[in-house]
Amino acid sequence: MSLIYCGEAAEVVSKLPGAKVYLDITFMVNFIMDLVILLAAARLSGSIINYGRLTLAAALGAAYACASVLMPDSLAFSMPAKIGFSALMLLAAFYPSGWLLFKKQLIYFYAISLFAAGAVMAIPNLTGNINSGTGYAVYWLVGAALLVVLLGRAGGRYLAEKIVPGILTFKVEMRFDSHKCSGCGFLDTGNSLRDPLTNRPVLVAEYGLLKDCLPEDFQSAIEGGGSEDEVFDCLTRSRWAHRLRLIPFQSIGQKNGILLGIRADEVLVNTGKRCVAHYDLVVALYRDRLSADDSYRLLIPAAVMEK
Helix, strand or coil: CCCCCCCHHHHHHHHCCCCCCCHHHHHHHHHHHHHHHHHHHHHHHCCCCCHHHHHHHHHHHHHHHHHHHHCCCCHHHCHHHHHHHHHHHHHHHHCCCCHHHHHHHHHHHHHHHHHHHHHHHHHHHHHCCCCCCHHHHHHHHHHHHHHHHHHHHHHHHHHHHHHHHHHHEEEEEEEECCEEEEEEEEEECCCCCECCCCCCEEEEEEHHHHHHHCCHHHHHHHHCCCCHHHHHHHHCCCCCHHHEEEEEEEECCEEEEEEEEEECCEEEEECCCCEEEEECCEEEEECCCCCCCCCCCEEEEHHHHCC
16 A cells, blocks of 8 residues: 555554464455545545545555565565555556646545554554554554544545635735725636636636725626626726726536626735735626635636746
């Protein structure tokens, strides 16, 4: 399996006082650990889960672990070889997934393996069964597997709700003439909106965030409750008509849609280490809330951060 379990699970068991290594137990333990770690890595990385392929990859890892018991001194079970074999396991489980997703799968796979290995060593110390034999060693490994299952089920939600927003949220300031609006923006790698006139990336912002920066005739037109054609007709007569853009988009359930966009004089994104400045970017107006808890009010396309 990974650096930790591809052959190492058997070694962990064998080094426990009073423990003996049996190939059937080695295969079973490694198969279970491989399968649950692959499943947890799939959930956390957002990969498509194919249980048949996960089972095949776990079986390959378990067979490799058994072979390492029979030929412990072979170069086929050196650290570089284990890294290469774990990568092959991931390919067997998830190919094709693209390079970026494959890197995420690798990172989660090794991180979870380290977590599981720590659990294997910690559980006997916590339970006071350090000197138990093979039966207890297997129970400890199964306990680690249950912890990994819990991590896979709850970890994705925790990452999505707590970790990822904190990492991918940035302070954004927009200037329109002498007016400035600021708020938190979320880096949305799926945002591929482009200004049809310039082909430059488009930010999406809640209308409520930009409202105080817009002239009164703009606000009246948007809030007047008319049809899209009536709103657009009113906006073309506004003193900010030269800033007006129509941004086409596609989404699930709606093949062709239009977002109203306003050209900003300046957009500043504070990454914490530097400020990324853009001029004359278009900001599309979204009338609803982008975040249920208001943790962010803008969507930042990845192209904006690549400057």
